[in-house]
Amino acid sequence: GDSVTQMEGPVTLSEEAFLTINCTYTATGYPSLFWYVQYPGEGLQLLLKATKADDKGSNKGFEATYRKETTSFHLEKGSVQVSDSAVYFCALKPDSWGKLQFGAGTQVVVTP
């Protein structure tokens, strides 16, 4: 079945450091891929999305490229801030009928 694997956390960084969170997936067909972020005590916020191979999603300085050949969708940000401290979830949606499949989440802690 479909699955998403993310790097384990917590990932601890200093402010202005470069962030990468690895995400790989297993799916049949051509799923849509997502990154969501969850701040403490809140629901999930959509960070970015990509729907086809080589598509790049970007938002708030975060980027991720849909790599079909490596079945990956790694999240990157060039210079993190303390406010980026949160849990990040990689997810895939295999078709248009709901059912997001999530990775386990990666906690990111950014220190001043």
Place this chain on the structure above:
Amino acid sequence: KAGVTQTPRYLIKTRGQQVTLSCSPISGHRSVSWYQQTPGQGLQFLFEYFSETQRNKGNFPGRFSGRQFSNSRSEMNVSTLELGDSALYLCASSSTGTGRLADTQYFGPGTRLTVL
């Protein structure tokens, strides 16, 4: 546009009781999905409703049920609560239109259920 709203935000129940959670989707969104989030199992899909019909269901026991109303608002019900049902229950809505973000799911803040 207002986002997805969920009520109540927090709930405490005892084993054996039942509970109903409510979700109001973003205006114009006709699909509502429910997820359970726990530290041990992560985010797990419960079910999805579209135009008052359940069109997808996750691997949860029959104690978990849901419905959708004609205005797209949705409720989920858990009967005979168990300690393991303690979780954050998240609702998400999506449109079925066109465009880059079509079918993207937007989440509410969740309902934190504690079963004692």
